[in-house]
Amino acid sequence: MTTGIYLDNNATTMVAPEIVEEMLPYFTEQFGNPSSLHQFGNKVGRVLKQARKQVQALLGAEHDSEIIFTSCGTESDSTAILSALKAQPDRKEIITTVVEHPAVLSLCEYLEKEGYTVHYLKVDKKGRLDMQEYISLLSDNVAIVSIMWANNESGTLFPIEEMAVLARSAGVMFHTDAVQAVGKIPMNLKDSGIDMLSLSGHKLHAPKGIGILYLRRGVRFRPLLRGGHQERGRRAGTENAASIVGLGKACEMAQEAMSYEKSTVKAMRDRLEHGILEAVSYCFVTGDPNNRLPNTCNIAFEYIEGEAILLLLNKMGIAASSGSACTSGSLEPSHVMRAMDIPFTAAHGSVRFSFSRYNTMEEVEKVIEAVPPIVTQLRKLSPYWDGNGPVEEPEKAFAPSYA
Amino acid sequence: MWDYSETVQEHFFNPRNAGAVDNANATGDVGSLSCGDALRLTLEVDLESETIINAGFQTFGCGSAIASSSALTEIIKGMTLDDALNVSNQDIAEYLDGLPPEKMHCSVMGREALQAAVADYRGEVWQDDHEEGALVCKCFAIDEVLIEETVRANGLKTVEDVSNYTKAGGGCSSCHEGIEEILARVMAESGETFDPNAVAGEVTKPSSGMTNIQRMKRIEELLDEIRPNLQRDHGDVELLEVDGKNIYVKMTGACSGCQMAATTLGGIQQHLAEGLGEFIQVLPAEALAQRSVPGA
Numbered sequence: 001m002t003t004g005i006y007l008d009n010n011a012t013t014m015v016a017p018e019i020v021e022e023m024l025p026y027f028t029e030q031f032g033n034p035s036s037l038h039q040f041g042n043k044v045g046r047v048l049k050q051a052r053k054q055v056q057a058l059l060g061a062e063h064d065s066e067i068i069f070t071s072c073g074t075e076s077d078s079t080a081i082l083s084a085l086k087a088q089p090d091r092k093e094i095i096t097t098v099v100e101h102p103a104v105l106s107l108c109e110y111l112e113k114e115g116y117t118v119h120y121l122k123v124d125k126k127g128r129l130d131m132q133e134y135i136s137l138l139s140d141n142v143a144i145v146s147i148m149w150a151n152n153e154s155g156t157l158f159p160i161e162e163m164a165v166l167a168r169s170a171g172v173m174f175h176t177d178a179v180q181a182v183g184k185i186p187m188n189l190k191d192s193g194i195d196m197l198s199l200s201g202h203k204l205h206a207p208k209g210i211g212i213l214y215l216r217r218g219v220r221f222r223p224l225l226r227g228g229h230q231e232r233g234r235r236a237g238t239e240n241a242a243s244i245v246g247l248g249k250a251c252e253m254a255q256e257a258m259s260y261e262k263s264t265v266k267a268m269r270d271r272l273e274h275g276i277l278e279a280v281s282y283c284f285v286t287g288d289p290n291n292r293l294p295n296t297c298n299i300a301f302e303y304i305e306g307e308a309i310l311l312l313l314n315k316m317g318i319a320a321s322s323g324s325a326c327t328s329g330s331l332e333p334s335h336v337m338r339a340m341d342i343p344f345t346a347a348h349g350s351v352r353f354s355f356s357r358y359n360t361m362e363e364v365e366k367v368i369e370a371v372p373p374i375v376t377q378l379r380k381l382s383p384y385w386d387g388n389g390p391v392e393e394p395e396k397a398f399a400p401s402y403a
Numbered sequence: 404m405w406d407y408s409e410t411v412q413e414h415f416f417n418p419r420n421a422g423a424v425d426n427a428n429a430t431g432d433v434g435s436l437s438c439g440d441a442l443r444l445t446l447e448v449d450l451e452s453e454t455i456i457n458a459g460f461q462t463f464g465c466g467s468a469i470a471s472s473s474a475l476t477e478i479i480k481g482m483t484l485d486d487a488l489n490v491s492n493q494d495i496a497e498y499l500d501g502l503p504p505e506k507m508h509c510s511v512m513g514r515e516a517l518q519a520a521v522a523d524y525r526g527e528v529w530q531d532d533h534e535e536g537a538l539v540c541k542c543f544a545i546d547e548v549l550i551e552e553t554v555r556a557n558g559l560k561t562v563e564d565v566s567n568y569t570k571a572g573g574g575c576s577s578c579h580e581g582i583e584e585i586l587a588r589v590m591a592e593s594g595e596t597f598d599p600n601a602v603a604g605e606v607t608k609p610s611s612g613m614t615n616i617q618r619m620k621r622i623e624e625l626l627d628e629i630r631p632n633l634q635r636d637h638g639d640v641e642l643l644e645v646d647g648k649n650i651y652v653k654m655t656g657a658c659s660g661c662q663m664a665a666t667t668l669g670g671i672q673q674h675l676a677e678g679l680g681e682f683i684q685v686l687p688a689e690a691l692a693q694r695s696v697p698g699a
């Protein structure tokens with residue numbers, strides 16, 4: 001295992017050793033194609049069935065046939081949204097939020113160019129939705145509502161179950177990108193109004209390259225990939241057998257660890273947050289602290305920039321991520337931070353720490369010690385900072401001409 | 404994470420001249436809208452000789468912004484103001500052994516801070532002449548504004564045209580959708596419709612009856628049209644010889660030895676062929692040396 005403190009589990013997670021072990025035979029002796037009639041394929045076919053049941057159990061789905069294996073969360077999102085549009089050609093509107101993951105947002109922006117109308121629900125300063133706005137947009141023109149269950153940057157949870165019920169009563173399909181939420185909060189899809197849900201294996205200690213689309217029985221569907229009969233023709237392409245086995249195991253383990261996530265992982269997160277907020281001035285938690293994933297904390301350090309913080313953390317072996325413009329290839333500041341109206345002198349300094357059950361309290365204490373000197377070091381360089389606090393009226397004292 | 408050179412990392416982890424200079428008599432405050440970074444440069448300038456005695460920076464920004472600021476202060480210390488003004492953003496990037504394309508604007512910000520500080524010292528008002536748009540082509544670091552202006556100025560109609568004029572889109576193809584959108588938008592300004600199936604560079608000026616002298620002059624003119632694009636990247640091109648359909652050029656400055664030289668030559672060839680209205684071949688200086696001499 002690599003050394004260092006990994007607090008970037010919302011980006012991806014380590015594949016659990018038990019999962020790797022379960023997967024290994026399916027690269028070698030169990031190499032058969034599950035569609036084949038002979039003994040080589042037959043055995044693989046049986047374990048895929050078992051994996052499907054393991055996923056079904058974690059999601060609380062009614063039937064195992066509601067689970068469709070895909071290649072990733074992005075594929076699941078695209079399949080869900082495009083399916084809804086194809087299956088209901090008369091409906092030309094989509095409802096989503098301004099803080100979605102690019103997997104949904106970029107697709108929606110593209111669909112706008114194709115002539116669809118996309119309603120982007122806004123969020124308040126804590127990243128919460130206005131339910132009245134949502135209700136007012138539901139109509140017969142809407143093909144699909146696609147809302148993330150938990151925000152990847154701030155961890156803020158949306159009231160998905162409630163929103164799904166509202167959509168259903170308006171006769172509108174409901175999809176949720178639950179990539180960050182699955183395995184961290186309990187789910188019971190059979191008793192919900194959710195029609196489709198996306199899940200990504202590598203966020204819960206399964207490998208990269210495997211995802212799930214949950215498709216409620218009876219929901220009208222059009223496949224994205226056509227070809228063979230795999231996944232009952234709903235997603236053609238030979239099954240990624242080893243990864244499916246891994247994801248099944250990961251779901252089983254996540255189910256068992258659910259209470260640990262809620263208690264111990266949350267305790268580590270809270271300790272880190274309190275420790276940093278106590279030791280560092282001019283920083284605050286973004287998102288809705290009272291309603292978020294137990295593993296995520298996003299702290300905005302004012303007057304310094306996130307990439308610089310990450311580089312210095314990385315030097316000390318600590319891995320986190322940032323909503324700053326400069327850490328993304330796009331140069332755009334995080335759309336999530338902007339949507340929450342975080343001032344840019346703070347948004348650029350937002351750092352996300354995201355835990356997994358493989359972190360320890362000892363690591364948390366090390367990070368609490370490491371962060372304050374890094375912030376001090378960078379503030380010394382900042383034109384907004386003077387000695388022990390920001391310069392008076394920072395926005396006026398330093399008002400550069402922008403190019 | 405970004406692929407930062409050792410030098411960038413070194414300047415980030417151990418920045419030189421951080422903080423404001425005590426006896427500063429020149430200050431330049433600039434920021435880059437494209438990523439929200441901002442920089443204050445303070446200089447202590449010797450009134451007699453106009454030499455920069457001391458330089459300090461305060462930066463709100465990422466690793467490469469801090470490294471670029473640090474490099475800038477190291478480069479200009481001891482220079483006269485006039486010499487310092489000749490420091491280009493390319494010089495800053497070279498001092499740091501290169502910056503990723505997305506981060507070149509950090510070095511631009513450094514150069515602008517310097518111009519602003521010198522203007523402040525001289526009691527002038529610094530005006531920014533540089534407009535930066537969203538990065539479209541990541542292979543060659545070409546932004547939206549440059550593409551738009553080039554499309555407008557040259558009446559370009561295809562992605563291939565844009566690649567020939569600006570290099571944008573000549574690499575991995577990922578920005579072709581974006582370039583097509585720009586083409587559609589700019590062409591719509593003049594009531595034209597973008598046609599994705601149009602053929603690049605339709606020959607509009609047939610070259611019948613040019614004398615050799617006229618033809619060479621025309622070649623020089625056409626090269627002059629491309630020159631600004633090359634100079635923007637601190638390169639240039641020199642006409643060496645015209646031998647029938649073979650036109651020999653020497654790539655100079657940053658273009659010399661650039662791994663994209665072949666692509667650049669291709670772009671020049673395209674432009675010359677269009678302008679002359681005939682098939683020609685643009686060959687590098689090395690090919691001239693190897694040219695078989697008749698009778699030898």
